[in-house]
Amino acid sequence: MTDRRDPELEGVSPAPAEESADPYMTDVMSVGDASVLRDAEAAPVTSAEPVPDATRATLGISHRRARRGALFGRRGAEVPTAGADDVTSVIAPPSAPDFPPPTTPPVHATSSAGYAVPAASVRASSVSLLGGASATAERLAEAERIAARQEELSELDARSISAWFGDHQVLLDVSLTMPAGQVTALIGPSGCGKSTFLRILNRMHELVPSASLAGEVRLDGDDIYDPSHRLIDARKDIGMVFQKPNPFPAMSIYDNVIAGLKLTGMRASRDEKDHLVETSLQSAGLWKEVKDRLRAPGGGLSGGQQQRLCIARSLAIKPKVLLMDEPCSALDPTSTRVIEETMGELQKELTIVIVTHNMQQAQRVSQQCAFFLASQGQPGHIVEHGDTEAMFDSPIDPRTYDYVNGRFG
Numbered sequence: 487m488t489d490r491r492d493p494e495l496e497g498v499s500p501a502p503a504e505e506s507a508d509p510y511m512t513d514v515m516s517v518g519d520a521s522v523l524r525d526a527e528a529a530p531v532t533s534a535e536p537v538p539d540a541t542r543a544t545l546g547i548s549h550r551r552a553r554r555g556a557l558f559g560r561r562g563a564e565v566p567t568a569g570a571d572d573v574t575s576v577i578a579p580p581s582a583p584d585f586p587p588p589t590t591p592p593v594h595a596t597s598s599a600g601y602a603v604p605a606a607s608v609r610a611s612s613v614s615l616l617g618g619a620s621a622t623a624e625r626l627a628e629a630e631r632i633a634a635r636q637e638e639l640s641e642l643d644a645r646s647i648s649a650w651f652g653d654h655q656v657l658l659d660v661s662l663t664m665p666a667g668q669v670t671a672l673i674g675p676s677g678c679g680k681s682t683f684l685r686i687l688n689r690m691h692e693l694v695p696s697a698s699l700a701g702e703v704r705l706d707g708d709d710i711y712d713p714s715h716r717l718i719d720a721r722k723d724i725g726m727v728f729q730k731p732n733p734f735p736a737m738s739i740y741d742n743v744i745a746g747l748k749l750t751g752m753r754a755s756r757d758e759k760d761h762l763v764e765t766s767l768q769s770a771g772l773w774k775e776v777k778d779r780l781r782a783p784g785g786g787l788s789g790g791q792q793q794r795l796c797i798a799r800s801l802a803i804k805p806k807v808l809l810m811d812e813p814c815s816a817l818d819p820t821s822t823r824v825i826e827e828t829m830g831e832l833q834k835e836l837t838i839v840i841v842t843h844n845m846q847q848a849q850r851v852s853q854q855c856a857f858f859l860a861s862q863g864q865p866g867h868i869v870e871h872g873d874t875e876a877m878f879d880s881p882i883d884p885r886t887y888d889y890v891n892g893r894f895g
């Protein structure tokens with residue numbers, strides 16, 4: 487076992503003295519505050535399948551707690567030995583078969599350049615229906631713009647992810663491609679590993695002292711767990727929004743938005759900050775409501791506004807992917823609708839992965855969907871994934887059918 491802390495994080499100043507409503511900055515830049523996971527109040531682990539000693543040794547499992555909670559084992563990867571009491575070894579990555587590629591979204595338009603444009607992208611566009619040839623030309627031009635923009639966005643690809651808390655395996659061989667510029671919804675009953683999977687996508691899983699994992703997470707082809715990939719970059723590129731809005735309550739709205747800059751070491755002039763605050767709040771759909779009170783405390787906003795403030799804070803450091811763990815479950819229907827609309831706009835700029843228990847929300851906001859399930863005592867896995875419409879209208883697996891139709895979970 488080795489200490490996987492990024493040495494660069496040693497130089498990062500600790501979280502500000504002000505207490506956030508939730509563990510702050512793991513969404514943009516954790517410095518190892520494991521309390522971030524208190525939102526993931528773990529259900530008691532009752533069904534831990536003991537890992538045989540030989541496997542334990544082979545996989546490099548250790549239970550030693552890290553000083554700042556970042557001691558982390560990545561199974562199936564080559565891990566240099568860190569200390570005499572460590573159990574470390576090297577095995578080949580699990581040779582699980584590749585998961586079938588995700589279903590291609592239905593193509594509703596093809597650009598003149600030959601780009602296939604997903605239905606949702608076309609829905610999201612504001613093409614006027616003037617009728618006739620000019621409308622068609624306009625629609626094709628818009629489709630082309632969307633396709634071009636999507637080419638610049640980032641794809642996240644999780645391959646053969648397995649995860650453990652101590653000896654308790656909670657995910658088994660999960661592979662999922664989260665396409666660029668689309669919203670991928672993770673659905674499934676409580677406890678099947680959705681939040682764990684999400685936290686693995688931006689290296690927050692390793693904040694739990696006993697946590698370990700196997701597999702790869704590729705952002706545009708680069709494994710974010712590769713030793714050459716800096717933790718700080720993974721957190722910058724892949725932002726996170728939690729279930730409970732977690733702004734600094736006493737800090738101004740303005741300072742909340744740019745709080746991530748300091749912790750990521752990004753420098754900006756006053757003008758640049760002003761611009762960043764405005765554009766981030768605009769993208770988060772909050773600018774109009776707060777532009778005249780940027781110096782007011784973030785804690786004075788409504789729950790829905792606070793959540794959008796947290797989205798703005800994540801956006802301010804220009805992530806390529808935004809992870810959202812049940813971002814609306816603590817909000818009223820109106821705030822939920824505003825956040826959903828905001829997501830529709832945001833996906834033009836970045837890739838989104840959302841965990842939701844709300845099946846209507848999954849259908850409204852996502853183009854891709856993955857159904858997670860954990861049988862009694864077994865680790866969570868993906869039963870079925872693909873185009874959201876197909877998952878809801880004609881699921882292949884009867885368990886998917888039952889879940890999306892509210893028969894369990």
Ligand SMILES: Nc1ncnc2c1ncn2[C@@H]1O[C@H](COP(=O)(O)OP(=O)(O)O)[C@@H](O)[C@H]1O
Nearest residue numbers: 526528529651656676677678679680681682694
């Ligand atoms: N910090 C933790 N320590 C130990 N076990 C945990 C921790 N977090 C989650 N778990 C366990 O991992 C499993 C998956 O949890 P989670 O990823 O939160 O599921 P979901 O988000 O689908 O409800 C559960 O059995 C849960 O008890």
Ligand SMILES: [Mg+2]
Nearest residue numbers: 680681682841
């Ligand atoms: Mg969860």
